[in-house]
Amino acid sequence: MAKKKDAVRITCPHCQAKLTVDPDLQAVIAHDPPPVRRTTEDLGAAFKNLQGASARREEAFKESLKSEQTKGQVLDRKLQEAVKKAKDAPDPGPRPIDLD
Numbered sequence: 870m871a872k873k874k875d876a877v878r879i880t881c882p883h884c885q886a887k888l889t890v891d892p893d894l895q896a897v898i899a900h901d902p903p904p905v906r907r908t909t910e911d912l913g914a915a916f917k918n919l920q921g922a923s924a925r926r927e928e929a930f931k932e933s934l935k936s937e938q939t940k941g942q943v944l945d946r947k948l949q950e951a952v953k954k955a956k957d958a959p960d961p962g963p964r965p966i967d968l969d
Contacts, residue, residue, distance in 0.1 A: 873893060874892045874893055876889050876890060876891050876892075876898060876899075877889070877890045877892060881903070884903045885903040885904065886900060886901060886902055886903045887900070887901035887903075888900055888901075
């Protein structure tokens with residue numbers, strides 16, 4: 870009978886999570902999440918970042934709302950230009966398949 874191998878503990882190089890791998894099954898049998906990393910050192914800086922992000926989201930929303938409100942006018946103008954161009958263009962003539 871084959872000797873059973875012990876599970877191997879591996880640290881993920883990307884996220885630093887701890888993985889337990891069973892070599893016989895060739896599968897991860899346990900996972901410990903990586904430690905939480907702080908991106909800012911003090912609470913005041915984090916609050917300012919959140920306020921800035923909120924302002925950027927609000928500005929993007931207003932810009933999107935404005936473009937949606939004028940979307941109908943833009944499409945109408947494009948249609949008028951296409952109709953005008955079609956009227957000014959010469960008749961394309963018969964299709965080659967119709968000549969047979």
